[in-house]
Amino acid sequence: xxxxxxxxxxxxxxxxxxxxxxxxxxxxxxxxxxxxxxxxxxxxxxxxxxxxxxxxxxxxxxxxxxxxxxxxxxxxxxxxxxxxxxxxxxxxxxxxxxxxxxxxxxxxxxxxxxxxxxxxxxxxxxxxxxxxxxxxxxxxxxxxxxxxxxxxxxxxxxxxxxxxxxxxxxxxxxxxxxxxxxxxxxxxxxxxxxxxxxxxxxxxxxxxxxxxxxxxxxxxxxxxxxxxxxxxxxxxxxxxxxxxxxxxxxxxxxxxxxxxxxxxxxxxxxxxxxxxxxxxxxxxxxxxxxxxxxxxxxxxxxxxxxxxxxxxxxxxxxxxxxxxxxxxxxxxxxxxxxxxxxxxxxxxxxxxxxxxxxxxxxxxxxxxxxxxxxxxxxxxxxxxxxxxxxxxxxxxxxxxxxxxxxxxxxx
RNA sequence: GGAGGGGUGCCCGAGUGGCCAAAGGGAGCAGACUGUAAAUCUGCCGGCUGAUGCCUUCCGAGGUUCGAAUCCUCGCCCCUCCA
Numbered sequence: 001x002x003x004x005x006x007x008x009x010x011x012x013x014x015x016x017x018x019x020x021x022x023x024x025x026x027x028x029x030x031x032x033x034x035x036x037x038x039x040x041x042x043x044x045x046x047x048x049x050x051x052x053x054x055x056x057x058x059x060x061x062x063x064x065x066x067x068x069x070x071x072x073x074x075x076x077x078x079x080x081x082x083x084x085x086x087x088x089x090x091x092x093x094x095x096x097x098x099x100x101x102x103x104x105x106x107x108x109x110x111x112x113x114x115x116x117x118x119x120x121x122x123x124x125x126x127x128x129x130x131x132x133x134x135x136x137x138x139x140x141x142x143x144x145x146x147x148x149x150x151x152x153x154x155x156x157x158x159x160x161x162x163x164x165x166x167x168x169x170x171x172x173x174x175x176x177x178x179x180x181x182x183x184x185x186x187x188x189x190x191x192x193x194x195x196x197x198x199x200x201x202x203x204x205x206x207x208x209x210x211x212x213x214x215x216x217x218x219x220x221x222x223x224x225x226x227x228x229x230x231x232x233x234x235x236x237x238x239x240x241x242x243x244x245x246x247x248x249x250x251x252x253x254x255x256x257x258x259x260x261x262x263x264x265x266x267x268x269x270x271x272x273x274x275x276x277x278x279x280x281x282x283x284x285x286x287x288x289x290x291x292x293x294x295x296x297x298x299x300x301x302x303x304x305x306x307x308x309x310x311x312x313x314x315x316x317x318x319x320x321x322x323x324x325x326x327x328x329x330x331x332x333x334x335x336x337x338x339x340x341x342x343x344x345x346x347x348x349x350x351x352x353x354x355x356x357x358x359x360x361x362x363x364x365x366x367x368x369x370x371x372x373x374x375x376x377x378x379x380x381x382x383x384x385x386x387x388x389x390x391x392x393x394x395x396x397x398x399x400x401x402x403x404x405x406x407x408x409x410x411x
Numbered sequence: 412g413g414a415g416g417g418g419u420g421c422c423c424g425a426g427u428g429g430c431c432a433a434a435g436g437g438a439g440c441a442g443a444c445u446g447u448a449a450a451u452c453u454g455c456c457g458g459c460u461g462a463u464g465c466c467u468u469c470c471g472a473g474g475u476u477c478g479a480a481u482c483c484u485c486g487c488c489c490c491u492c493c494a
Contacts, residue, residue: 229438230449239438257448293446300447324447350461366440368462369455373441387461401441402448 011035014071018064019220020274023196026203026219034190034218041073044189044217046180046198049084052107054114055241056303057225057234060269061194064222066119067272068191075124077115078183079108082130083176114244117307132186133179144182145175147211148204153177156200181205189217195224197233225269230259248308252316255300260285260292263299270303329397329405336406338392343410348389351376358408360400375401 009017014035019025034041045065054062065075081104108128112121136144153174154160177200184192184205192202199221206216224233227240234241242254258266263285268278284290297317304313323330336358342349349357352367355376361367370376371386377399378390390396396408 228448231437253448255448260446260449262449291446292449296447296449320447352461363458364460365458366456370441373455375441385461389461 009071018067018071021222021268021272022064022220023223024199024219024221026206030216031191031218031220041068041190042188043068043073043075044078044184044187044192045075046078046080046183046192046194047108047111049079049081049104049107049111052110052114053236053243054111054245055234055236055243056270057227057241059118059244060222060225062115062118063270063272064193064220068193069119069123073191075119076187076189077112077124077126078187079104079111079126079128081108081128082133083179117244127187129179129183129186133182136182141175144178144208147208148178150174152204158197158200177201177204178208181208184217185209185212185214188214191218191220193220193222195233196221197224222269223265226258226262226265228254228258230262244307248304248312248316249319251307252300252304252313252320255303256296256320258296260296263292263296266303267299270306271299324402329399333397333405333407335409336398337409337411340410343392344389346391347393348391351378351383351388351390352386354390354392354398354408355400358398358400358404358406360398360404360406370400 011032015028015032019028019031025031043065045061069075081101084104108126112126115121115124156177159169159174180201181204183189185208189205189209192205194202199219202217202219202221206219209216226232227234227238228242229238229240232238232240242251246254255266264278264282267273267281268275273281281290281295285292285295301310301313301317304316319330322328338349338354338357342353342357351371352364355361355367355370356364361370368386371383374382374384376383379396380399383390392408392410394408394410397405398408399405
């Protein structure tokens with residue numbers, strides 16, 4: 001996995017390394033030209049200051065940035081503080097809350113800390129787009145808007161779909177791509193990278209840059225990582241995400257829960273494999289050469305090792321086998337306190353009350369359902385009587401479903 | 412400015428006076444099974460109630476009615492077409 005330094009890598013080699021797994025490169029020729037210049041290229045990446053908790057979906061473009069950085073290019077993170085302050089009334093994400101400068105500052109800081117897990121943040125330039133968007137003023141904005149037409153704007157897939165489906169499109173949304181494009185002008189970007197959902201915006205920036213007499217940026221996009229459900233793109237609001245700062249155990253477990261079909265994409269996007277390598281992996285599994293579980297486990301371990309270390313990954317895998325394949329209790333069980341006043345004179349507590357007290361059910365009704373469905377065990381004894389009062393002295397192990405386990409403590 | 416359509420549970424979406432705690436799908440959860448927290452199948456999926464009912468829900472506020480998600484009035488919000 002050792003890479004040659006950029007000084008000894010030819011522009012052609014760099015190109016192959018950088019674009020081997022990209023979906024869109026507009027255009028390879030222009031990228032090659034820029035690489036041939038020998039100067040460090042300015043790589044633009046727009047960071048969303050409203051999402052400080054990074055997940056593996058975010059990690060994909062950041063990993064690509066890392067490759068550029070390793071080759072000696074300059075990464076520029078643009079914090080969209082200007083746009084965040086305006087808020088985003090985009091239809092599907094409800095109205096994004098407006099953020100105060102303090103919140104943005106805080107988010108940017110946590111963002112940088114997490115990005116640092118993947119690349120060297122100290123070598124990156126971090127800029128706020130309010131720096132050039134605020135002074136732009138309405139005159140500047142009008143000039144900017146004069147370089148594009150509504151018809152071309154509506155070509156964007158998202159807009160045309162929403163127009164068709166009769167969901168609202170606010171006027172500022174139409175302005176967003178324009179403003180984003182202007183960011184490229186302001187920082188004189190050579191390359192902009194991101195998810196395929198940004199393709200339109202990135203391409204439009206090329207037009208806008210030309211309008212401002214700048215050479216157009218090269219656009220590179222990668223497909224969006226699907227979430228653990230294997231269907232929708234990974235996102236916090238959908239709840240199908242794996243955070244890059246999550247504990248190894250959690251990360252491994254979530255990776256094991258992705259559908260088999262999603263393995264290929266994870267393999268390519270999270271471990272920097274080429275499309276060919278992805279196809280090979282999937283073919284081997286289909287042909288029976290590779291066991292799907294083994295492949296998934298290997299994948300999960302590698303990904304976990306990126307954010308923790310190989311030992312932690314191995315431990316997580318071993319623990320997973322123990323708990324889910326062998327059905328044993330986890331080696332490390334969190335403790336849950338049962339307040340003494342919940343217990344009656346004989347030191348007993350109603351099982352339903354115990355489950356909700358432990359935080360395993362959001363309501364008594366939910367707790368009853370668990371009991372009825374045979375999901376509850378106390379010291380490995382199945383509990384099926386929802387009227388039962390159980391003795392609690394401390395040390396008992398309460399299990400509700402496969403993943404909710406706690407050791408009871410009276411205090 | 413004119414005309415019309417619409418706001419239902421986490422999401423989508425039926426329901427147009429009682430049979431509605433509200434169809435169906437998705438998500439989620441549980442059980443079985445397995446190769447995993449995959450897939451598949453089955454069940455659950457507002458709250459309270461140590462099981463019998465009770466309570467609070469269908470944008471908001473009023474009203475009609477024995478009875479309203481369903482009808483009326485006034486708000487708020489969204490969409491389409493014409494201008």
